[in-house]
Amino acid sequence: MEGFVIEGGKPLSGSIRVQGAKNAALPILAACVLAEGIFEIHDVPRLSDIEAMCQILEALGAQVIRHQTSIRVNTRLINNYVIPDHLMSKIRSSIFLMGPLLARLKQVCISHPGGCAIGKRPIDIHLNGLKRLGVQMTEKEGVIHCYASKLIGDEIVLDFPSVGATENIMMAAVLGEGTTVLKNAAREPEISDLQDFLNKMGAQITGAGSPEIRIRGVRSLRPVSHTIIPDRIVAGTLAAAAGATGGEVLLENVIPSHLTSIILHLQRLGIEIEQGENSLRVRGPKRLRPIPAIATAPYPGFPTDMQPQMLVLLTQAEGISMLTETIFESRLKHVDELRKMGADVTLDNNTVWVRGGKSLNGTSVSATDLRAGAALVIAGLVAQGTTHITGAEHIDRGYERFETVINKLGGIMERKTGFSSCSST
Numbered sequence: 001m002e003g004f005v006i007e008g009g010k011p012l013s014g015s016i017r018v019q020g021a022k023n024a025a026l027p028i029l030a031a032c033v034l035a036e037g038i039f040e041i042h043d044v045p046r047l048s049d050i051e052a053m054c055q056i057l058e059a060l061g062a063q064v065i066r067h068q069t070s071i072r073v074n075t076r077l078i079n080n081y082v083i084p085d086h087l088m089s090k091i092r093s094s095i096f097l098m099g100p101l102l103a104r105l106k107q108v109c110i111s112h113p114g115g116c117a118i119g120k121r122p123i124d125i126h127l128n129g130l131k132r133l134g135v136q137m138t139e140k141e142g143v144i145h146c147y148a149s150k151l152i153g154d155e156i157v158l159d160f161p162s163v164g165a166t167e168n169i170m171m172a173a174v175l176g177e178g179t180t181v182l183k184n185a186a187r188e189p190e191i192s193d194l195q196d197f198l199n200k201m202g203a204q205i206t207g208a209g210s211p212e213i214r215i216r217g218v219r220s221l222r223p224v225s226h227t228i229i230p231d232r233i234v235a236g237t238l239a240a241a242a243g244a245t246g247g248e249v250l251l252e253n254v255i256p257s258h259l260t261s262i263i264l265h266l267q268r269l270g271i272e273i274e275q276g277e278n279s280l281r282v283r284g285p286k287r288l289r290p291i292p293a294i295a296t297a298p299y300p301g302f303p304t305d306m307q308p309q310m311l312v313l314l315t316q317a318e319g320i321s322m323l324t325e326t327i328f329e330s331r332l333k334h335v336d337e338l339r340k341m342g343a344d345v346t347l348d349n350n351t352v353w354v355r356g357g358k359s360l361n362g363t364s365v366s367a368t369d370l371r372a373g374a375a376l377v378i379a380g381l382v383a384q385g386t387t388h389i390t391g392a393e394h395i396d397r398g399y400e401r402f403e404t405v406i407n408k409l410g411g412i413m414e415r416k417t418g419f420s421s422c423s424s425t
Ligand SMILES: CC(=O)N[C@H]1[C@@H](OP(=O)(O)OP(=O)(O)OC[C@H]2O[C@@H](n3ccc(=O)[nH]c3=O)[C@H](O)[C@@H]2O)O[C@H](CO)[C@@H](O)[C@@H]1O
Pocket: 022, 023, 024, 026, 092, 093, 119, 120, 121, 122, 123, 124, 125, 126, 127, 160, 161, 162, 163, 164, 165, 186, 190, 304, 305, 327, 328, 329
């Protein structure tokens, strides 16, 4: 097993270019299935989730060649509509192949997708939306076979603005007949990036970024080149690390408007942030201020993917803060780990009460999911002494060579093999 060892107490400083967004790259790679030919996708982060998506594309018949952060996908020979179970269960984003395969091959066989253990994560909103487009489904021994002789546009009102369901339905409807109107759609920037990508291919989609997206079906799409937007959560994580350690960091390749809520909350803590056109300069204060109440919410609210990192900041802010997770049922497993490091945090259902201002101490902790892992890295950078974090594989899903980034900014973080799963107890 791989893990990380962090020596705390060093303020981060210097500049770093933020990687492309995992959550934009994953649906865009899936969307390549929609046209026959060669796509060039740039600024794709080197992450295990992206590798898994590439393996799925290959299993469907695509050729995938990676050169550094660019990926060339040749989709000409795609002819398989069955996503193997072992690949479905590797990542949550395997579900993104449903829409594109239905649009191209008129059928798809899936099983339940994998992903971080942060809640039940059902797929009913995806399935109900696709049914509205005329997709029929049968389920046998955990495998769902979906098929449609043609996809026909309709009005679809999502029960919840699910990011993945919004993207999946967009990708299915794009080659359908007539117009699909998607109401209560998710508004995340990654959805706008998908719209931009699909429109470059010849799609007719408007409204991404608002709660209503209109998709006018077209007969065919063509392959294109595209550069993925910067990762707003990685930028937020690094800003939090700089703020927590009292450092000063320049983050390049950032779209500040994608981080409005994150920036606002970091500023409430007392962290100084200067916004450039494509950059953020972050300066940590001597002392962080508590925030009485924060709750996660769909975009443009405070993102659930920044909740664990925010919790670490609150442990360092003298006074009482309260943080509520509203998107996922069990995304607070890092609370116990932070307590092991000396944080005064109490869990009440999905709300954490924080009595901040106590110093953290290095110890052995376990990353239970991707953002929990990122939070423990920040905690390790703040803590006195050495922190051992198991579960590097979770962190590698979303942060490209995290230790290299942290070391470049003056932190001390080393990847180690040979961790046993007991080292967190
Ligand atoms: C690859 C990607 O983009 N992942 C992001 C995406 O995940 P993902 O697309 O899976 O998240 P959703 O927006 O779909 O999920 C939000 C909530 O809706 C529920 N739900 C979702 C679909 C469904 O069919 N039924 C249902 O009940 C989920 O269990 C969850 O409680 O958005 C999340 C919420 O911002 C982020 O944390 C993830 O980083």
